[in-house]
Structure formats: C-alpha cells, structure tokens
Amino acid sequence: MSDFLVVGGGVIGMMTTLQLADAGHSVTLFERGHCGREASWAGGGIVSPLYPWRYSTPISRLSSWSEGRYPELALRLLEETRVDPEYRQRGLFYLRVDDEARAMDWAREVGKPLERVSADFLYAKEPGAAPGCEGALWMPTLGSIRNPRLTRALRTRLAAMPGVTLREGVEVQGFRRTGDRVTAVETSQGPVAADQVIVCGGAWAAALLADVGVALPVRPVKGQMILFKAPPGLVSRVVLMDGRYVIPRADGRVLAGSTLEEAGFDKTTSDAARESLHASATRIVPGLADCEVEHHWAGLRPGSPDGVPFIGAVPGLENLHVNAGHYRNGLVLAPASTHLLVDELLGREPILDPAPYRLEGRVSLS
Known part of the structure; x- marks a missing residue:
C-alpha cells in the first residue's frame, strides 16, 4: 500500500505527487484519462492571474510564491526529462x-x-x-510556460521515479470509510487500500467529495x-x-x-x-x-465562489485531503498550493498561513 493516493493527474495532482516522492514517500496517482490532458493542458500558461490587482489577498499570496518557482522547476524538468516546458520571462x-x-x-x-x-x-x-x-x-518580470509541455515533463519525471505508480485510465468513483477514516478508494478496476488520500480532481472534485457527504462548491x-x-x-x-x-x-x-x-x-x-x-x-x-x-x-x-482554492483536510475525515477550486489560476497557483498541502501532510512549517484555504466554514457537510 502506498503512503499516499492522489486522485487526479493534472498539474496540481502531478506536482503534489512529485513533492511527496521527493520527500521519500510512495505515491499512487490515479487519472481517469491521461495525465495532464484536462484543464492543465487546455489553458494558456501565463504565470500570473490576468489582472492580479483585482484578486483577493489569499490568491495574491499563492501567486507571488509560485511565480518565483517556475524558472527553477522548468530547468529541473528539462534536465531530468529532456522535455523543455519552455518557460519564457519576456514580460x-x-x-x-x-x-x-x-x-x-x-x-x-x-x-x-x-x-x-x-x-x-x-x-x-x-x-x-x-x-x-x-x-x-x-x-x-511576468513569465509564461508552455503548459502541454510542462504536463508532459511532469508525467515523464513521475514515470521514472521508483516510488511513484501512475494508474492512468482508472477512474476513482468513491471512497470506503470506517468511522473517521477512508480505508480504500473505489475505482473502475476495484478497491485500492488507502493510508492518506488527496483529491486533486479539478472540476470533478465536487462529485467525488459528495460521496462522503461534503458539498464542495466547485463547478x-x-x-x-x-x-x-x-x-x-x-x-x-x-x-x-x-x-x-x-x-x-x-x-x-x-x-x-x-x-x-x-x-x-x-x-x-x-x-x-x-x-x-x-x-x-x-x-x-x-x-x-x-x-x-x-x-x-x-x-x-x-x-469556485471567490476563486480561492480549497486546500487541506476534509472535516470529519482524518486522512482525506483536497486541493481543488483554483478556477482560472490552477497553473499559476500550483507550486504554492501543492507545497502548502504537502507541508501540512508532512508536518512541516507552512510556506503561508493555511487558514484562508481550509475547508472548515467554507463547505457544507451532511
């Protein structure tokens, strides 16, 4: 059984997997189609909100932290995979x-x-x-990245990491739970035992969490x-x-x-x-x-209602976590939002105050 199960193979799911694997953990990543082929592939790749001064402070803080990480990430992926994400800082x-x-x-x-x-x-x-x-x-100082190549580079890197298992073409359909723990994820190929589960399902995250009585306002x-x-x-x-x-x-x-x-x-x-x-x-x-x-x-x-992503533990379930609801800024915010959640999962000092992104008080429970 892997230390972590990640649901969703977009840029959020793949960066989460990469950071957990870098920290020495085993990770299984489930993607119902092909990694990086949904919103992460379809966007434009501007490494900033379009008009950043019109966004709230929680988004600005994630964006500011993330922007500075893309040059290093692009160079790392090029070196490790020979796939160039084409980060360009031309303004x-x-x-x-x-x-x-x-x-x-x-x-x-x-x-x-x-x-x-x-x-x-x-x-x-x-x-x-x-x-x-x-x-x-x-x-x-504004940069852009060729997001289809970024996702291809991330997938190539993950496929080569010994602690990572990519399960593409496998749909997660729900969760088995006992008390306040998820014990397995239900997939199109049968149940898979779970220790810690992270839902990075993008626009599909709400349907997954509805299975455990959480009304996540993501559409x-x-x-x-x-x-x-x-x-x-x-x-x-x-x-x-x-x-x-x-x-x-x-x-x-x-x-x-x-x-x-x-x-x-x-x-x-x-x-x-x-x-x-x-x-x-x-x-x-x-x-x-x-x-x-x-x-x-x-x-x-x-x-999501205000564009602020939902990052953190699902209330009432000690081993189910979410990183979703980034609206137009998934690629922009990915390095910071994934690092913030991994900090929480591994008990590290968080890069930012996690309070504005937590699910408590922002989701309905049944």
Whole structure:
C-alpha cells in the first residue's frame, strides 16, 4: 500500500505527487484519462492571474510564491526529462486598462515591477500590437510556460521515479470509510487500500467529495481557445486587452483566449466562440488576421465562489485531503498550493498561513 493516493493527474495532482516522492514517500496517482490532458493542458500558461490587482489577498499570496518557482522547476524538468516546458520571462503588456491607479497601488504594495510606458516603448517592443494606443502598463518580470509541455515533463519525471505508480485510465468513483477514516478508494478496476488520500480532481472534485457527504462548491466553467500558426516574431510577449490575451510560443505559434461559459461538463467548441476569439486576437495583434487558425479547443476550469482554492483536510475525515477550486489560476497557483498541502501532510512549517484555504466554514457537510 502506498503512503499516499492522489486522485487526479493534472498539474496540481502531478506536482503534489512529485513533492511527496521527493520527500521519500510512495505515491499512487490515479487519472481517469491521461495525465495532464484536462484543464492543465487546455489553458494558456501565463504565470500570473490576468489582472492580479483585482484578486483577493489569499490568491495574491499563492501567486507571488509560485511565480518565483517556475524558472527553477522548468530547468529541473528539462534536465531530468529532456522535455523543455519552455518557460519564457519576456514580460506582459496591458492595453486599455481602466483601473490603472488601482493597478499601480497594488504593485507598490506587493513590490511588483509595473510601470506606465509610452506608445514609443510599446511599439518598439511589440510593433505588431494594436495600433493607436497612447501607452500601456508593462510588467517586465511576468513569465509564461508552455503548459502541454510542462504536463508532459511532469508525467515523464513521475514515470521514472521508483516510488511513484501512475494508474492512468482508472477512474476513482468513491471512497470506503470506517468511522473517521477512508480505508480504500473505489475505482473502475476495484478497491485500492488507502493510508492518506488527496483529491486533486479539478472540476470533478465536487462529485467525488459528495460521496462522503461534503458539498464542495466547485463547478466546471468552460473556456475555449484558438491557436494561430504565426511566423516567429509576429508577437514576442504576452499582450492583454479587454480581458482577452495572446500568448506567443517559441516556435511562433500564438494562443488566443479565452471564453468563460457555464455549460456544465460540455467541452464542445462553437463557431461563435471561435469567431469571438479570432476577433479579439486580431484586435490585439492585427497581423494575426493573415495567419491560419491551426487548432480550436475547450477545457473545464474548476470554478469556485471567490476563486480561492480549497486546500487541506476534509472535516470529519482524518486522512482525506483536497486541493481543488483554483478556477482560472490552477497553473499559476500550483507550486504554492501543492507545497502548502504537502507541508501540512508532512508536518512541516507552512510556506503561508493555511487558514484562508481550509475547508472548515467554507463547505457544507451532511
């Protein structure tokens, strides 16, 4: 029997597994499909909330801690797996920001480099950006990561670790419990005995916890994105305008996103969303109008009431834990949120105050 069973093979589940294995523990990771193929694959990979000054302090604290860990993590995974997650720290331009004063106040408070720059500065760095801007907000330290490659690198690393067992194509359907302990997880291939269980099921986490009488307020929120096959250099940095964004990759491809749709677990794409995303992207970088749309997809974010994830023990069950509900910021917050939970599991000094993320007082129990 493994020391830990992790349910869900997205970036949260895989980073949790990696940290527990690094600490010398045996871990079995269950994923009903293929690791890293849900929201972690579908997102854009910006290593920051889109407008960070509009988020609450608990999210900002997780984000600030996480951002500084991605360069090291990307280098480690490249060295250990030869899969390059393509972490790029090229900065981000915010165009047409209507709460600029609030943004600058936030930057001063948290010590984040953010400045108002002129049109000349903007177009010197991004000549293809939307014409006619009088200036922009510029965050030079912001990075992005190619999330499909990040998840592939994480999976490759975990598959090579002797203490890790990956069980893909195995769905966890519920839990067996005796008193205040979970004794096994019920899977599509039969029960598996459990010592400690961690639910990292993203948009599916609520259904799993309902099995033990916990009403976790996490729901699927669909997001659609498109990918342009663009020449290298058309856009070199993340550019954000009117709530939509473009994200360049090292090979020239450009992602554009994203929609916010309450559609349950439906992941179908729509022509209306494609047209809307195309219109937004070509307003941000007009040259994209001449580029082929190579791919169009949808993913399901784990939406939560205020975007603050649920991290910690399930009330009333001493060996069942949760890390879910990151909404639009799962990749952004993953290093900090997983480290925080692993600190709790292993009795270490936590990197942050865990109180704002705990389930007590935030979930209903039956």
